[in-house]
Amino acid sequence: MKKLLELYSSWRGKSPLNIERLEGAGSNRAYYRIVDKDGQSVIGVVGTSRDENHAFVYLANHFAQRQLPVPRVLAVSADETCYLQTDLGNTSLFDAIRGGREAGGRYNLKEQQLLRRTIRELPNIQLRGARGLDFSNCYPQPEFDTESVLYDLNYFKYCFLKATEIDFHEPKLEANFRLFAKDLTAERMDSFLYRDFQARNIMLDSNGSPHFIDFQGGRRGPFYYDLASFLWQASAKYSFKLRRELVFEYYNSLKNYTEVPSKHHFVERLSLFVLFRTLQVLGAYGFRGYFERKRYFIDSIPPAIQNLRDLLELPAETFPYPYLTDLLHQITLLPQFAQIEEPAANRTDGFRTTQHDIYTAHPLDGPATFSKYDGRGPLRVRVFSFSYRKGLPEDTSGNGGGYVFDCRSTHNPGRYEPYKKITGLDEAVIRFLEDDGEILEFLKPVYQLANHHVERYLQRGFTDLMFSFGCTGGQHRSVYSAQHLAEHLNRKYGVEVIINHREQGITQTLPATR
Missing domain, CATH: 3.90.1200.10 (Aminoglycoside phosphotransferase (APH), C-terminal lobe)
Incomplete structure (x- = not known):
């Protein structure tokens, strides 16, 4: 340390205001940030191996001549046991x-x-x-x-x-x-x-x-x-x-x-x-x-x-x-x-290639990009049923919504007197919709899309996903669809699913199982 301070004073013409030891690397060298009263800093290095120090000084000077992005050597002690270099900051x-x-x-x-x-x-x-x-x-x-x-x-x-x-x-x-x-x-x-x-x-x-x-x-x-x-x-x-x-x-x-x-x-x-x-x-x-x-x-x-x-x-x-x-x-x-x-x-797989091609994509590649929201987890899915007459459900997660599916193209049991006072949670309505079959065909692509989306969100560690089903009154088709998708996702992926049948005033949580 004494020799390093002497080197600094000789090079700078004055003593430093402050000196701070930095976290070392795996070698036997010690690093110090040396600051003068004007706030200008350099890095001082003390190493026990003269040959190692000589190698660094030679390489740094050579690379500097080649205009490569390396620290510049400012001063070296006569015995090459310590030297000063430019300070590249704190961010590695x-x-x-x-x-x-x-x-x-x-x-x-x-x-x-x-x-x-x-x-x-x-x-x-x-x-x-x-x-x-x-x-x-x-x-x-x-x-x-x-x-x-x-x-x-x-x-x-x-x-x-x-x-x-x-x-x-x-x-x-x-x-x-x-x-x-x-x-x-x-x-x-x-x-x-x-x-x-x-x-x-x-x-x-x-x-x-x-x-x-x-x-x-x-x-x-x-x-x-x-x-x-x-x-x-x-x-x-x-x-x-x-x-x-x-x-x-x-x-x-x-x-x-x-x-x-x-x-x-x-x-x-x-x-x-x-x-x-x-x-x-x-x-x-x-x-x-x-x-x-x-x-x-x-x-x-x-x-x-x-x-x-x-x-x-x-x-x-x-x-x-x-x-x-x-x-x-x-x-x-x-x-x-x-x-x-x-x-x-x-997975952090090895360098597999398709026909030795470093350019070709591969099914195991996984996602190409990630965002600042990745990796927080665990995923929670919210599923709503609602009436279009009363507007879309509010997204309280701050993520901006999710999927909204319009069930009004399917056969409506609410047109028939026996079903007007019951909902898509009741056995009679469920039998009507499933015997008719239109709702089942409607939900097939919905399930495929939802499956893919949940899988990707799980892979990326996202925390919130929202699905909403709307129909005329928010009572039959939308309730059936929301309930069945929620149960499907909870059963298949073990994620927590919150069901909100808004117009019926019914909220249910299916807890995570994994």
């Missing part, structure tokens, strides 16, 4: 998309747009950033190579696989590891591999534009790694649909910087890196969770296992490492990693 992408993450992966349009802007910018730092870069300055090594791949795979083996107590044949596993490493390093190595490309390491300015930090672990390597690292981060819970769209954004942006591989090749290679990154993460979670007993990492293991489970549903030829994939299948079946079933639209 991780914080900005917190709502979608906490809603189980239901990201609203604003959050999705931030993710798209970020993923479109990634090839910029990977490809433009690599031009003229002296990779010998990288830390702890200059290149993504077979040795580094095997190190991470063995990290998975010793810190996670052995902790599961699954018996395995180590020479066979090592043979598959070497094949895997050969395939991963066969890809072109002309880009900057960020290595720790995640939402916490992306700061957003007032316009929502991304700026990159904490890239000191980067090296030369294939561009697939960072894409896999970002989009398959288990805690982000990106939906299959959103993940596909972000891959599409990246693929299109990549064309601005280099000749892109075919879609088929791109998908195949990306799948390999997704598997590698998943194993790498499980190794880290195993060490931090099983050995250091840190709760956050233990809790992160099941979502990572779900990513692994989804990957293993890809065609067998995707991963030509039979012994390794057999072990991974065994892991996904362990009782401590039991699968929690979710609605298809909420």
Whole structure:
């Protein structure tokens, strides 16, 4: 701290007014916000590894020359144990998309747009950033190579696989590891591999534009790694649909910087890196969770296992490492990693494709967008019967109404004396309407529409849906229709349904059963 303050005073020509320690990252560096009396701030960094600090300073200066969105280095101590950089503010992408993450992966349009802007910018730092870069300055090594791949795979083996107590044949596993490493390093190595490309390491300015930090672990390597690292981060819970769209954004942006591989090749290679990154993460979670007993990492293991489970549903030829994939299948079946079933639209499936096409929609994609009202739940359905003579029912939810169905095209029992003093809740009226049959034909498409709407609202976590049925007096046809739709939805989906036969003064609640 003393040396950092001396550096600041030497650079600024005066002492700071205030210094505040910031939440640290996963490394051994300490970060401080240093503010002068004019309110201007910089970030001070103290690191115990001179080589790591040197890597950051070199890379930051190089990227600044390439006019990339990174912090500028302002001053460095003579021994490179501390340095000053520009302050990019307090808002990280991780914080900005917190709502979608906490809603189980239901990201609203604003959050999705931030993710798209970020993923479109990634090839910029990977490809433009690599031009003229002296990779010998990288830390702890200059290149993504077979040795580094095997190190991470063995990290998975010793810190996670052995902790599961699954018996395995180590020479066979090592043979598959070497094949895997050969395939991963066969890809072109002309880009900057960020290595720790995640939402916490992306700061957003007032316009929502991304700026990159904490890239000191980067090296030369294939561009697939960072894409896999970002989009398959288990805690982000990106939906299959959103993940596909972000891959599409990246693929299109990549064309601005280099000749892109075919879609088929791109998908195949990306799948390999997704598997590698998943194993790498499980190794880290195993060490931090099983050995250091840190709760956050233990809790992160099941979502990572779900990513692994989804990957293993890809065609067998995707991963030509039979012994390794057999072990991974065994892991996904362990009782401590039991699968929690979710609605298809909420699942964070692996990178499945239709005929290896990253553009084509898929039935499992789920909803394309979400709104600020998503994820609140649970759903409550309100069903009204009413008379058109007295106007439409009032919507008290503030959502603006819902569906209104006009029952007046169907045969009216109110025209006949025996039914004039009873309602659509009475057996005689029910028999009249059902024997006549017109009301049943009328309700068929209503049920289909209502089913679809309720299912989508349940998927998106909406809280309120309203159906209203009107007829001449609000006594027979509308009452029958409202009552039967309400009972149908409550029975089929287990949601709470409030029935209001307005003109009859009858209100009934069918409680939720799920």
